[in-house]
Amino acid sequence: MSVSLELKGKPTPIKDRKLLEGFRRFARDYDWILDNMDVLLREYPDKHIAVADEKVIFANDNIKELLENIKESGKDDDDFVIEYINSRNIKLLL
Amino acid sequence: MRLICSLNSSRHAFLMSYIYCSQFAEPKRIIFLVDTGCTTTTIAPNDVHRLEINYDVLEESTPSQTVDRVVIPRILMDVDLFFAGRKGFLNMQRTILKFHLAQIDVIYPSPREDDEQEHPPPLARSVSMLGMDVLKHFRKWHFKNHELLLDS
Numbered sequence: 001m002s003v004s005l006e007l008k009g010k011p012t013p014i015k016d017r018k019l020l021e022g023f024r025r026f027a028r029d030y031d032w033i034l035d036n037m038d039v040l041l042r043e044y045p046d047k048h049i050a051v052a053d054e055k056v057i058f059a060n061d062n063i064k065e066l067l068e069n070i071k072e073s074g075k076d077d078d079d080f081v082i083e084y085i086n087s088r089n090i091k092l093l094l
Numbered sequence: 095m096r097l098i099c100s101l102n103s104s105r106h107a108f109l110m111s112y113i114y115c116s117q118f119a120e121p122k123r124i125i126f127l128v129d130t131g132c133t134t135t136t137i138a139p140n141d142v143h144r145l146e147i148n149y150d151v152l153e154e155s156t157p158s159q160t161v162d163r164v165v166i167p168r169i170l171m172d173v174d175l176f177f178a179g180r181k182g183f184l185n186m187q188r189t190i191l192k193f194h195l196a197q198i199d200v201i202y203p204s205p206r207e208d209d210e211q212e213h214p215p216p217l218a219r220s221v222s223m224l225g226m227d228v229l230k231h232f233r234k235w236h237f238k239n240h241e242l243l244l245d246s
Binding site: 012024026067082 | 104121125129131178187
């Protein structure tokens, strides 16, 4: 990873092709989830889903089991965007 | 420099990121909620679990006031956060912005939160928050379609 001048505590632009490609896939799949939430709510209510290449690859009621499903497939959970499809309209109060 | 956040149906802004610390072999994915009410960037219980952060070796952080209670997170030291951003003025180019943070907070699932009998499991609802330690570097914020643009 090549890092240019690093300013303490401030954002620093860096060049890293692997990360950039990772971000590209990450953004595409996350935006796909947001764009298709209506369909996902119908098909995977209250489930955790793992999405890669704009497809739901794994779905499970339990996050631990979903992570196990991914490991058992020989893949890394970082290859997926993992999201919980909440059927209830939960508000955030942080 | 610019960060581009995605807005969900409630218009909450989320930012895709990679996180790196000494506990990881390489940067790992994480999604943050942009939260101006949060002082210190905080990793939520489900991400602590997914990222396999060894919580037992971490020291206690300063207590944090939430809406109805005080929680005592633990400290994850020397963390790098990476975001896909833009740099430049007229023709903004894609780049990766790296933030080095001396420390962030992590909150571990309590036994109650880890109770798989609850439905839906509370773990599903926890969300990691991008706090003012990062957000303070972005002075101009504006909404555009389904995005929140943060400019430094």
